[in-house]
Amino acid sequence: MSAMSCFSGLSAFPITPTSPGGQVDTQALRRLVGPPAEAGVDSIGLLGSTGTYAYLARSERRRALDAALDAVASRVPLLVGVGALRTDEAVRLAQDAKAAGAAAGLLAAMSYTPLTEDEVFAHVAAVAGESGLPLCLYDNPATTHFRFTPALVGRLARLPGIVAVKSPAPEASAVAAHHAALRAAVPDGFSIGYSGDWNAAEALLAGGAAWYGVAAGLFPEPCLRIAQAARAGDAAGARTENARLEPLWALFRAHSSLRIMYAAAEILGVCRAAPPRPILPVAEPVRGEVATVLRQLGLA
Template identity: 60%
Template sequence: MDFAGLSAFPITPADAAGRVDTENLARLVDRLMVARVDSIGLLGSTGTYAYLAREERRRAVAAAAEALGGAVPLLVGVGALRTDGARALARDAAEAGADALLLAPVSYTPLTDAEVFEHFRTVAEATDLPLCIYNNPSTTHFTFGAELIARLAEVPGIAAVKMPAPAGDIAADVAKLRAAVPEGFAIGYSGDWVCAEALLAGADTWFSVVGGLLPEVALRLTRAAQAGDAAETRRLDARLAPLWALFRAHGGLRVMVAGAQLMGLTAHAAPRPILPLGPEATRAVAEALEQVRGIA
């Protein structure tokens, strides 16, 4: 896996007891494979990894890997509170067919840079798979600085970073990171509403929430950006703006689940205590999806 292009992150359908519906999951990843996304991000935040037991996470990886048959690289989230737990999840993912790992510094007690460095170094040693740093301060309450990312980029096996939307200029953020990390270390972003500009600024990867639901449109945007077609990239991004507004207002997971239900892709809800969107927000999701369907 080279961590480039569109990495699409689907939901993980599961029942109220947290048992993964592997048949439904296989159908979801199959449609991403048919769309020819560059990779699939399984068990990310949109994939509700933190709400699933270890065995269910392993079942999800095995089902996705079997459905894909090696046709599309599979990036699997292995975040856990404890380092030994994350190592065990990394080994499970590798044995079940993952091609790469995604690790967030999940914590209850706030972590220091030294603790995060050791956590990542230790998990990276658990398998031979490449590992992507997941910088997601909104959920982990830990923010990776460029210096820490640069140190981790020198650790064998750590090959990429998944960044959130920056507070400032996206092009400046990409440039700062590019100057800090070794050549060949992949830089990607996951705040969908800034990813068009991130790709145009030279980011390697769009770790995409919307790509897990609408892979064709996300892939068109990605290819336009990779070709340097700024006008087409921004045109497509503007048509997706209603979804970006919904993501920021309600969170990508709630919108993705509502969208998947509206499109007939799943009947499963998000895990409790997350509640479904109300009628007004659900109508707004339906309208945003209709606008995307009208993209020419």
């Protein structure tokens, strides 16, 4: 399965259901990754931030990866989060991903001590060089507290094996300039894709190659309609489809997409897992709002 097919179109990022002690529920994970693969997403993004990679042991991350690869068979390529606070741990995770058969890795600049650009450069270079796994840089300052500048993305894009960036989509008024700055920094063929579901339609219309989507983990069809309209250059169509999902985006913005997706998975009867503590499930009134929104959108 080609790595580059992970980096265009729609990638669906499911939650990773676990026990309270952090054991992955592989049966529930299979029920999560099968339907988006069947619906026609371009890749599955396993163990992203919503997939709580940061909270899971290496052995559990491997169990999740093996189960997901088996469940999707070779219908879609699998992109997997290999981030860790320590460089040596991230190297091992990328080696595991390569050995298991993932198409590519997603590498965030997780931090505790604030990191310099040179430190992140050396970290990414070590993971790419020691694993041989094609990598997507994962820029997510809201969780990692490190921001990849276009200049750093440009430096890293020249290393062998660094093939894409997943950037947080800014709001509509800023996305064109953001995309142009990244595009100017990287070689041709380097993929610039976006996370942040509520801003993704505009990011695709601005030229983004991929949407790394959280909602697509449970609701691939409406997300595919947005992505396909944007890819076809149908801006009005993409915006109309995106506007329909605004009640879901509002819940994501208010409570985080991670917490809302755990509630949605339970409402849909897919699994009853809670996020890893200290993260708590949303309170009962919010869960009620999620159920109402899913019903109104025809998603439950």
